[in-house]
Amino acid sequence: AQSVTQPDIHITVSEGASLELRCNYSYGATPYLFWYVQSPGQGLQLLLKYFSGDTLVQGIKGFEAEFKRSQSSFNLRKPSVHWSDAAEYFCAVGDGGATNKLIFGTGTLLAVQP
Amino acid sequence: NAGVTQTPKFRVLKTGQSMTLLCAQDMNHEYMYWYRQDPGMGLRLIHYSVGEGTTAKGEVPDGYNVSRLKKQNFLLGLESAAPSQTSVYFCASSRPRTSGGNTDTQYFGPGTRLTVL
Numbered sequence: 001a002q003s004v005t006q007p008d009i010h011i012t013v014s015e016g017a018s019l020e021l022r023c024n025y026s027y028g029a030t031p032y033l034f035w036y037v038q039s040p041g042q043g044l045q046l047l048l049k050y051f052s053g054d055t056l057v058q059g060i061k062g063f064e065a066e067f068k069r070s071q072s073s074f075n076l077r078k079p080s081v082h083w084s085d086a087a088e089y090f091c092a093v094g095d096g097g098a099t100n101k102l103i104f105g106t107g108t109l110l111a112v113q114p
Numbered sequence: 115n116a117g118v119t120q121t122p123k124f125r126v127l128k129t130g131q132s133m134t135l136l137c138a139q140d141m142n143h144e145y146m147y148w149y150r151q152d153p154g155m156g157l158r159l160i161h162y163s164v165g166e167g168t169t170a171k172g173e174v175p176d177g178y179n180v181s182r183l184k185k186q187n188f189l190l191g192l193e194s195a196a197p198s199q200t201s202v203y204f205c206a207s208s209r210p211r212t213s214g215g216n217t218d219t220q221y222f223g224p225g226t227r228l229t230v231l
Contacts, residue, residue, distance in 0.1 A: 004156075009154070034219070036222075042224060042225075043118075043204060043222040043223050043224040043225050044204065044206075044222040045222070046219055046220075046221075049219060090156060090157070098164075098211050099145065099162060099164055099170075100208045100210070100211055100218055100220065101162065102157075102159075102220060104156040104157040105156055106156040107156055
């Protein structure tokens with residue numbers, strides 16, 4: 001069965017520092033991978049997605065993610081974090097079925113220090 | 115274009131009471147989903163629908179019922195609320211999987227925070 005692991009429950013970075021959030025997936029075929037962000041009290045917003053092709057995916061708000069099949073990873077990166085990036089980040093994998101169902105990781109809560 | 119909206123935003127129930135959460139989308143999406151979000155557990159799928167008049171169980175369906183009488187609306191019902199159903203509930207919608215086989219993006223509503231005492 002498909003699964004997603006986000007090893008880091010909570011991460012704190014300084015404003016202006018680089019960021020990498022880890023995501024590992026378990027899936028038999030080529031996965032459909034997503035990163036969503038949830039600001040406090042808000043719904044989930046799509047940051048980026050990978051379906052196929054170029055393994056480095058660009059998203060909104062200056063985020064990017066790299067799909068590495070050999071490591072079963074889809075880590076999210078940002079070169080310089082802004083205070084407004086403080087939020088919870090969820091990685092998800094599509095189940096590959098006809099219903100577009102997603103399997104979510106447990107999330108990583110990002111705090112940004114001034 | 116409001117996207118996905120949810121009603122109500124907050125609700126407090128007593129054990130045994132019933133209620134219905136409403137999800138509406140104006141994007142003409144075929145597929146709709148209900149999730150619950152609990153601390154440390156991410157989002158878990160409760161029920162979903164691939165079209166008007168059709169529903170199916172997700173990962174955690176017990177204690178919930180759903181209906182999709184209109185394409186734009188997806189209702190989540192709790193017949194007899196329990197404290198274990200205290201959670202934040204999210205609705206999402208998407209287009210069908212493309213003819214090329216790509217899973218499509220799910221668009222989320224703002225959530226309903228439910229507390230069951």
